[in-house]
Amino acid sequence: MSSSNPTPPPSEASGEQQEWTPNPEVMKQLTAMGIDQKDAENALFYTGNSSAEIALGWLFDPGQSLEGEEPPPYEATGTHTNTYKMVFVVNSELEMGVGKVAAQVAHACLELYRTVQRSRHTAMLMQYGSSHDGEMKIVLKGDNVAQLEELxxxxxxxxxxxxxxxxxxxxxxxxxxxxxxxxxGKVETVDQVTGQLELL
Incomplete structure (x- = not known):
């Protein structure tokens, strides 16, 4: 993390502090990778508004502390915490055996990973994989194919x-x-879809 203070100095003419603004080119790079806009702005604030690479390093290192630093310009939306999870909903109507279910969930995990890689959410995998709390995966019980398609x-x-x-x-x-x-996706968003389901 940069030791310099990214907040601009007071204006000599007015004696008032200038408003801090994020580097628009770097912001564009970060949001194109799927980084939440507020998280991207906070990362640039704390790393001197310099580059996407340095900002990403700050975002995906949960060990870095904010204690003693100036507050960010925006409320954080999940920085430094494992806010992502994978959820797998099994079609119980098929009455698959335990081994079959395990194989199908494994297929789903790999395909979901590939789906995220092909999307604009690639930064999601970086934050998911950088967590020290474990890469959260939940297996839930679904009723039938109609429910899976609705979800x-x-x-x-x-x-x-x-x-x-x-x-x-x-x-x-x-x-x-x-x-x-x-x-x-983020835990709170995924829960809007599957929060009512029971564990398998």
Whole structure:
């Protein structure tokens, strides 16, 4: 973290402190990676408004403390905490065996990771992987394929990366069966979609 104070000095002419503004080019880079705008502005404030690389280092190091520093220009929205999780909703109507469920959740985890990589939310993976609290994954019980599709639509409406796994049909269930829905995002947003479901 930069030791310099990014807050500009008082204006000699007016004796008043100038308003701090983030570097627009660096802000564009950070938000294009999926960084929340307020988090990006706070990172630039604390790192001297210099570069996206330095700002990302500040954002994804949970060990850095804000104690004793000037308050950020905006309220933080999750910086320095593990605010992301993956949730997997299993289609219980298919009555899959334990091993089959485990395999399908594994497929969903990999496909969800690829889905996020292909999206504008790549920074989500960086923050998710940098957490010292563990990479949160929850497996929930879904009723049927109709419910999985409804939840996927809600996730999409909230701009949450998601995917539904369709089985190849080699064991236990027919080909094309929709087995697991995977969703990734900030905890509070994902909970708007799946918060009412029970653990599997």
């Amino acid at each position: 996927a639509s809600k996730a999409t409406a909230l701009n949450l990366p998601n995917c539904i796994i369709q089985d190849a049909g080699r064991t236990q269930i027919p080909a094309g069966s929709k087995t697991v829905l995977g969703i990734m």
